[in-house]
Amino acid sequence: MAYFGVDSTLPPASPDAAPTAPTPQSGSARGPHPSAPIPVQGPAVGSNVRVALGESGADVFPLILGAAEFGWNVDLESSHAILDAYVELGGNAVHTADSYSSGRSEHIIGQWLQSRGLRDDIVLAVRVGGHADNPGLGPVNLVRAVEASLTRLRTDRIDVLYLDATTDPGSSLEDTLATAEWLVGAGKVRALGAIGYSAAQLVEARIFASAGYPRITVLDVPFNVLRRHEFDADLRLVAGAQGMAVTPSHALEHGFLAGRQRSKLRGALSVRGAQLAANLNRRGSRTLRALDAVGAELGVPDAAVAMAWLLAQKLVVAPIVNAYAPQHVEELAQGVGVRLSRAQLSDIARASE
Secondary structure, three states, rough: OOOOOOOOOOOOOEEEEEEEEOOEOOEOOOOOOOOOOOOOOOOOOOOOEEEEEEOOOOOOOOOEEEOOOEOOOOHHHHHHHHHHHHHHOOEEEEEEEHHHHHHHHHHHHHHHHHHHHHHHEEEEEEEEOOOOOOOOOEEEEEHHHHHHHHHHHHHEEEEEEEHHHHHHHOOOOEEEEEEEEHHHOOEEEEEEEOOOOOOOHHHHHHHHOOOOOOOEEEEEEEEEEOOOOOOHHHHHHEEEHHHOOOOOOOOOOOOOHHHOOOOOOOOOOOOHHHHOOOOOOHHHHHHHHHHHHHHHHOOHHHHHHHHHHHHHHOOOOOOOEEEOOOHHHHHHHHHHHOOOOOHHHHHHHHHOO
């Protein structure tokens, strides 16, 4: 049993083994079996499915693949298989952070980008501020954090740099934006995102932007059908007024909305188990039943329904979701093609109250 999202308690599923190449027989290669599937050539199915990431200048697949588990619960080979599956489905945006697995996540992505030769095809989003070597968003540590991430990622630029205010609420916003201005001018960063900033701080950031500092064009906020309070009215109002693209994290509420875990776990709980257990209540059960009903009606898994619910919300452009195995990516991607009716959206929202 496995499920996906930023947090999960179960080990990753092993990717399917690649088919072996035909071996020479009697001096000549054996031809393909008459019943073998015909290989499909051409672009990925979702390669034309793109949405503008606010005013960042990037167009992305409406599902951003998160890499929080790479180097932690998912090893290098499995991580590369997940990334390959995502690209094969048409995905083109990958999100990581300098603090994920103390930088191992970035190393894994960097190796994949280099080995596949896909750097120019991928929108690379990186969150900084949480690495122990360069903590916070002060000018010196911010520059060092970006340089370190570039080295680990084996690239010369970050397409969207998320400034993580949750790690350093005391840093001067003006100093942070002034440093970001230098990073953008040097070509190391193309656009700015933010996480952990209040509505008032985002308004202040826009005032600084009118003075020439770079604008924050992308907003990450923990948000899903069970976790709506953090994306409050003030934050929604400011994000909408400033034309920000919202890329919600925790899209599956630590994997709970995938519907795999429905009963309380016995014994001592890990961090992941405790996060799941927090939703194993009447409200959580009602929500899963609503997702079950819609999923059965549309023929898609609960995770796809949860994704579709998010994509139906105003300002949401592309949720950030982590996966443990290639098949998880395939299930999540189904949510991109699902359009929920008003009645279905109402049923899900009512169940999660």
